Amino acid sequence: MSRPYVIDQMISAKSIAARIESLARDIHAAFDDTDKLVVVGLLRGSFVFIADLVRELDLPVEVDFIEASSYGDGMESSREVRILKDLRGTIEGRDVLIVEDIVDTGHTLSHVTDYLRSRHPARLKTIALLDKPARREVDFRADWTGFEIPDAFVVGYGIDFAQRNRNLPYIGQVRFTDDA
């Protein structure tokens, strides 16, 4: 049986919206001369963030998605990342922005960035809404980060706990209520 828990709000919907407006201005400045920016969402957790972010970008944008899955083999530092669903479009010679919900150990975004860079995009940048630097296992940092957070169990705004709570409009922290 699953443990009982409550969700405490950590980052409000209003704070997220304000931060996205600011991030969009930075992205706009970096890509203001682009003929087309391919915005790549990393499924599934990024689906809410990418939806809000692209609507703040006053640029010619194409939206595509990629899905990766990481799994342990007992040694976390050698964690493999598999591509489960690849892009529909080509990115060679294109400007690309990879959109991620959270960077934790860093394996997923680091791997996907290398994977897409091997297709020779013109420019490739990364953005993550949340960053948990305390959990990092590989030397990776997104070009833009929404919020740095402590090593807490977070849900909402696309992020799940056992496939639930992705639909919360804010970032919440899971607190188990059966703790001593």
Ligand code: PRP
């Ligand atoms: C989560 C999250 C990131 C990744 C971050 O994805 O959405 O993609 O883990 O972890 P890392 O930095 O340690 O690699 P998850 O595999 O839970 O899939 P989901 O996006 O479908 O929820």
